[in-house]
């Protein structure tokens with residue numbers, strides 16, 4: 001499923017960027033381009049970043 005339509009970036013790619021060390025939407029944008037167009041996906045990207053910080057997300 002695409003998170004970012006503008007850059008055609010899938011959720012799995014955003015999660016990979018976060019796993020590789022992206023800490024905010026700017027890092028994610030640098031890593032895979034997501035969020036660098038219209039900006040409408042930035043809220044979703046921030047949600048994925050928060051998921052990555054959650055102890056429950058790390059445990060699963």
Ligand code: FES
Pocket residue numbers: 003004005006007034035036037038039040041042
């Ligand atoms: S949908 Fe991601 S920048 Fe437009």
